[in-house]
Amino acid sequence: MSFLIFVLVYLISGIILQTKGIEMAFYQFPAPIAASIGIVFAFILTKGSLDEKFNVFIKGCGDDNIIIMCIIYLLTRVFSAVSSAMGGVESTVKLGLTLIPVKFITAGIFIMAAFISVSTGTSVGTIVAIGSIAVQLVEKAGLNLSFSLLRSFRGLSVL
Structure with missing residues (x-):
């Protein structure tokens, strides 16, 4: 779900900037910001304690x-x-x-x-x-x- 949110935020921001005529629109919105938004939504949407969410997040990263x-x-x-x-x-x-x-x-x-x-x-x-x-x-x-x-x-x- 968080990956889908990341993709949606990145795509929507790129499309909005493209329609405004900004050159290289998809490079204007930083991907780490979109990833951070996806991570925040993952923490909100996932059930469990905050410690469990952090443990799952860290183990999933490497x-x-x-x-x-x-x-x-x-x-x-x-x-x-x-x-x-x-x-x-x-x-x-x-x-x-x-x-x-x-x-x-x-x-x-x-x-x-x-x-x-x-x-x-x-x-x-x-x-x-x-x-x-x-x-x-x-x-x-x-x-x-x-x-x-x-x-x-x-x-x-x-x-």
Whole structure:
């Protein structure tokens, strides 16, 4: 049923855009959005508890561990995008530059990442969540981006 909803959403959006004269109409509506709509409808229409629905969804996608890591990555990326859109990244960068001296930026990034990693329990989610903050901190401080981030995130795999 969810596959049918995905196909219908994708086809209807493409047909509507085509009738409006938009060039390459079927490429304008992102397929992952249509797939997400199908997944949401599958969760709504399927009977069972939320835990059972998630287990069935993850097992149907592939290896449990890989899919859970991908879902964590996607959700933290969404969180990062929302916090950037709200101005949270810029304000965190300004706060970090006022509190942390430039010569300790990499240590500060590591400490922030360590706290996030311990609280969330995932290094992948930590790197995605703090990535945009760390990049802007290093750039505004005038440091070498690749060297600074390598030094900051090197120890995360042992946490």
